[in-house]
Amino acid sequence: MKSGLVLGGLSALLFEIPQPAAAETEMMSDPEPAQYLRACDVMGAGFVQLPQSDVCLKIGGYVSYEISAGADVYTGERKKSWGQHTKAKLNADARSETELGSLNTFFEIEQNFTDGTNEGASFSAATIELGGLLIGASDSQFDVWLGSAGNVSSDDVIPYAGGMTNQVSYTARLGDGLSAMFGAEQGASADKNSEEGEVEDEEEGEGPETPDMQDHLIDGYMPHLVGGLKLERHWGAIATVLGYDSVFQEIAAKVRMDIRLGGPFTAFVMGGYQSDPEKPNYYGAWDGTYAAWSGLSASLSPKLTLNSQIAYADSGTYALAFNADYEVVPGLIVTPELDYTSFGSRSATSGDALAGILSIQRDF
Numbered sequence: 001m002k003s004g005l006v007l008g009g010l011s012a013l014l015f016e017i018p019q020p021a022a023a024e025t026e027m028m029s030d031p032e033p034a035q036y037l038r039a040c041d042v043m044g045a046g047f048v049q050l051p052q053s054d055v056c057l058k059i060g061g062y063v064s065y066e067i068s069a070g071a072d073v074y075t076g077e078r079k080k081s082w083g084q085h086t087k088a089k090l091n092a093d094a095r096s097e098t099e100l101g102s103l104n105t106f107f108e109i110e111q112n113f114t115d116g117t118n119e120g121a122s123f124s125a126a127t128i129e130l131g132g133l134l135i136g137a138s139d140s141q142f143d144v145w146l147g148s149a150g151n152v153s154s155d156d157v158i159p160y161a162g163g164m165t166n167q168v169s170y171t172a173r174l175g176d177g178l179s180a181m182f183g184a185e186q187g188a189s190a191d192k193n194s195e196e197g198e199v200e201d202e203e204e205g206e207g208p209e210t211p212d213m214q215d216h217l218i219d220g221y222m223p224h225l226v227g228g229l230k231l232e233r234h235w236g237a238i239a240t241v242l243g244y245d246s247v248f249q250e251i252a253a254k255v256r257m258d259i260r261l262g263g264p265f266t267a268f269v270m271g272g273y274q275s276d277p278e279k280p281n282y283y284g285a286w287d288g289t290y291a292a293w294s295g296l297s298a299s300l301s302p303k304l305t306l307n308s309q310i311a312y313a314d315s316g317t318y319a320l321a322f323n324a325d326y327e328v329v330p331g332l333i334v335t336p337e338l339d340y341t342s343f344g345s346r347s348a349t350s351g352d353a354l355a356g357i358l359s360i361q362r363d364f
Contacts, residue, residue, distance in 0.1 A: 043095050046058045063086075065084075065085075065361075066085045067357070068082070071353035072355070085112065085113070092107055094106075105127070106125060110124050134167070136166070136167070137167070140164075140165050140226065141167065142283045145228040149293045151295065152307050152308070152321040153321070153357060154357075157339070158286050158319055165185045167184065169185075170182055178229070178230070181241075182225075183226045184224070185224045187216040187247070224244060227242055234260075235259060243282070245283060245284075250279055251275045256268060269293070270292065286315075288314035289314055303326060306323075307321075307325065313344070316344015317341065318341070323357075331364060332363075338356055339355045339356075
C-alpha cells in the first residue's frame with residue numbers, strides 16, 4: 001500500500017508537464033513508474049526513485065503498544081499497576097550511487113508515551129555515509145558493530161554499550177567476508193545515556209552510581225576511540241570491537257559469534273571485558289569486569305519465531321528473557337515475553353524481579 005501511494009504521487013508529478021513537452025515524452029510515460037522501481041531494486045525492498053533524480057528513497061517505521069505486569073527487571077522496583085508504553089518511530093533512508101561510492105542519508109525520529117507521560121519526540125539517528133565514511137549521530141559503533149544482543153525486548157538488562165553519540169567512523173570492506181572499522185566518538189552525557197527502564201533514584205535509596213549514570217561526554221579535544229574486525233561466512237559470523245574512553249582512560253572489548261545451527265535454529269554468544277570496573281567507562285557499560293550474553297532463536301514457521309537470551313555480569317547479576325514473535329498478518333506482530341532478573345550481592349540492587357510483557361507492533 002505504501003508503494004502504491006508513493007507511485008501515485010510520482011505519477012501525478014510526471015504527467016503534469018507542459019503540452020509541448022508532452023508529445024516528446026508520450027512514448028516514455030507508461031513505463032516510468034516501473035522504471036523507477038527497477039532502478040532502485042539494487043538498494044533493497046521498498047526503495048523508489050525520486051522524480052528527475054538519481055536518489056532512491058525508502059520511508060519506514062512502526063507503531064507499538066506494550067503492556068507489562070510485575071517488577072521492573074532493570075531496577076527491581078515493585079510496580080503497583082500495569083505498565084503501558086506506546087511508541088511511534090519514523091525513518092527515512094535516501095541513497096544514490098556516485099563516483100566515490102554509495103551516498104546514503106538516514107534519519108529516525110521517535111515519540112514515546114509511557115504511563116501517562118508524553119516523553120516528546122527525539123532523534124534516535126541522523127547520519128550521512130559516503131563510501132564507508134559515516135558521520136552524524138547514532139548508537140555507538142561499540143554497539144552497532146556487533147549488532148546489539150538478542151532478539152528480545154529486554155536485551156540490555158545487562159547493558160552492553162554506551163548511549164547515542166556524535167561520531168565519525170570508517171568501515172573498509174576487505175573482501176572475502178572480512179571488514180574493519182575505526183571511529184572517533186563524542187560520548188553521551190549522563191541524562192542522555194540511560195536505557196529505557198533505568199532510573200537514577202529509587203524509593204529504596206540511591207545506591208551506588210551505576211555505569212549508565214556516569215557522564216561520558218568528552219571534556220577535551222581527544223575523542224573516544226573505537227575499532228573492530230568482522231568475518232562473515234555461510235555458517236555465521238565472528239566479530240570483535242575495542243573501545244577506549246578518553247575521559248576515564250580505560251578500555252573495554254567485546255567478542256561475538258553468530259552461528260547458523262541448521263534448520264530453523266540460530267544462536268549467538270558474546271563476551272565483554274573492561275579494564276577497571278571501579279572507573280566504568282563509556283564502552284564498559286556493564287557492572288563488573290566481565291559480562292556475557294547468549295541467545296537462541298528458532299523459526300518454527302513463517303509466522304512464528306521463538307527467542308531466548310541469558311546474560312550475566314560478574315557483579316553477580318544475571319537476566320533471562322524468553323519471547324514468541326507471532327506475525328498475525330503481514331506487518332502486524334504480537335510478542336508475549338517473560339523476563340527475570342536476579343540482582344547479585346555486589347550490584348546496586350538486591351533481590352530479584354519477574355515481569356511479563358505483551359507487545360503489539362505494526363511495521364511499515
